[in-house]
Amino acid sequence: MPLAFVTSLYFDGLPPWFPDPYRLLKVTATLTTLAATKWYTSGRRNPSERNMHGRVVLITGGTSGIGAATALALAQRGAQVVLLTRQPASDPFLVEYVDDLRRRTGNQLVYAEQVDLADLYSVRQFATRWIDNAPPRRLDMVVLCASAMVPPGGERVATPEGVEGMWMVNFLANFHLLGILSPAIRAQPFDRDVRIVVPTCSSYIASPKLDVEAMGRKGWLDEEWTPARAYARSKLALMIFAKAYQKHLDAYKRPDQLPMNARVVLVDPGLARTPGTRRWLTRGSLWGLLLYLVFYLLVWVLLKSPTMAAQSLLYAMMESSLGRGAGGRLVKECMEVDCARKDVDDEDEAKKLWEASDKLIERVEKEQALKRARAKKEQEKRDEEAKNAAQVEEIESLIGSIKKGKAKEAKEAPKKGGKKAKTAGNNVK
16 A cells, blocks of 8 residues: 555656645744744753652742742652741642642642731741740741732832832842851751852842942932842842851851852743733733733743752752752853853842841841830720720619619609509508
């Protein structure tokens, strides 16, 4: 049969049902190009593995996007995953999410702790509870996946504490969290491979130079503010801080005189189809969402899935070579790369940023502490007034009851007197 078909092709040419070769070539070339583009834009898969059973991992942003994919991968490998979320652990969505994660992975060591990264007081409460333990709690990894992004054309958003939103969530809250957790990180035994994984974004390359004096106005509330500038600046600051934090850890002298075993790893996961990216591309509008859906095939081809974007994070957590030597390295596409800006390693810039951030946090926390103290006094005053009002009401109710009792007795007294007189008259008869 094949020989007859080949012979027919040779003598009679292509059969009539066979598609036009030129069109077939175009379709094949188009599909091959799309497949190759998708393969390239999907990025590399994590080639490294590591035993994660029993390891304790704190992760922010673990309920959506790249953070959710990372949390799932860690739970599948048996790690004890602590999700730091804005909602309380009793939130119905969070309860269902944690139960689903446990069911899908067969790992019951998945928990949630409330930490609102837009609130410095919430960050301090959690971190203080974590380190207030003897002996120190086990802590193998901190993964900072949470991020805030205002879409293009959006207005500047400030937190309730008055700090610019993206600066707070993307940088200042992480600075505050790691600063307080520092004793717990440094106290881990020497044989424990401790890593702080800090996802970043290539937008830091376009960030304006940091001016720490401007940060004194509570997080870059400058006249030239734009969503893109603010986001890029927060990522640049996070990278500078991550490098400085590694030096802060290395400067610690362990009681056992052994080298520091904690390392910071910066990760650029690339562009992915996450809720944040979708909101950025659609500019937070319904018309933008409609265009997003119309061109979704293009988005699907050019952007990674959250699972593929998480591969570089998993590589940073599991690659054995990153647990040795110097920390503060940058990983992209599951390989170590150089930073695109020299000021990321500028020690003077890092010192100024660290000091300015400390001062900003101190000032904001003092202001918020005074507000909480005033609110507490006002609440105590209201409670006291309510208590006094309740006591007055109780006394008035008691007095009213006594008066009613006496009035009833006075009303019944003539009737009793009449009955006694009538009874006396009957006796005389």
